[in-house]
Amino acid sequence: MRRKLVVGNWKMHGSRAANAELLSALLKARPFGGDVAVCVPAVFLNETAATLAGSDLRWGGQDCSAHEQGAYTGEISATMLAEAGCRYVIVGHSERRAYHREDDALVAAKAQAALARGVTPIVCVGETLAQREAGDTEAVVKRQLSVVIHQLAHCASEIVVAYEPVWAIGTGLTATPEQAQAVHHVLRAQLQAATGHGERMKILYGGSVKADNAATLFGQPDIDGGLIGGAALKAADFIAICRAAG
Ligand code: 13P
Numbered sequence: 326m327r328r329k330l331v332v333g334n335w336k337m338h339g340s341r342a343a344n345a346e347l348l349s350a351l352l353k354a355r356p357f358g359g360d361v362a363v364c365v366p367a368v369f370l371n372e373t374a375a376t377l378a379g380s381d382l383r384w385g386g387q388d389c390s391a392h393e394q395g396a397y398t399g400e401i402s403a404t405m406l407a408e409a410g411c412r413y414v415i416v417g418h419s420e421r422r423a424y425h426r427e428d429d430a431l432v433a434a435k436a437q438a439a440l441a442r443g444v445t446p447i448v449c450v451g452e453t454l455a456q457r458e459a460g461d462t463e464a465v466v467k468r469q470l471s472v473v474i475h476q477l478a479h480c481a482s483e484i485v486v487a488y489e490p491v492w493a494i495g496t497g498l499t500a501t502p503e504q505a506q507a508v509h510h511v512l513r514a515q516l517q518a519a520t521g522h523g524e525r526m527k528i529l530y531g532g533s534v535k536a537d538n539a540a541t542l543f544g545q546p547d548i549d550g551g552l553i554g555g556a557a558l559k560a561a562d563f564i565a566i567c568r569a570a571g
Pocket residue numbers: 334418489493494495496497531532533534552553554555556
């Protein structure tokens with residue numbers, strides 16, 4: 326039985342006051358039935374670590390550099406994330422792919438850098454609306470994942486995968502549980518064929534997960550939890566989603 330995982334992706338939101346309120350509500354709401362983590366803007370990592378240290382809540386970054394160190398202004402290395410106590414880092418989010426032109430090879434290199442430092446990469450894959458309408462969903466997500474699997478070789482079973490259809494992110498349009506399950510099933514078969522460990526790997530769903538649709542999504546056989554954007558910013562909503570995974 327795979328343990329569920331719910332990860333809040335705060336994106337570029339938060340403030341010291343708002344974070345303190347949100348994290349203290351999360352701490353009070355424990356224990357949850359599954360694992361829970363928050364991926365926060367890098368400047369908030371140290372205070373998040375200080376607040377959550379000693380609890381069963383985990384934290385992580387939203388991106389990392391593929392490089393170990395060097396003259397890369399504005400970048401954050403996996404080593405730095407590890408030093409800040411990060412359990413996870415999101416790589417290949419569709420917003421990074423779209424606004425920062427990250428391609429599959431770069432995403433794979435970032436995943437490798439994270440794993441090398443003991444930080445679990447949450448590798449995002451997902452199709453655009455045009456790709457779905459063209460019937461290319463499976464081909465797109467399989468290609469995105471295959472580049473990462475190839476790069477990581479025998480370590481590929483250490484990643485978490487997040488299926489995030491681009492058309493469902495921040496739009497209020499959620500994939501139906503059946504649509505999401507169908508893609509998760511394909512991804513798990515791909516992971517199983519490539520690593521032999523697909524049955525124990527986590528595949529999260531992301532894209533307009535809310536308190537009222539989380540339980541049905543998480544009830545699908547191949548959906549192991551969620552990567553939550555907007556609804557991760559309000560304590561009551563995020564707590565309800567975490568409980569739906571329990
Ligand atoms: P929303 O939950 O706001 O749709 O965002 C999903 C997401 O991009 C999480 O990484």
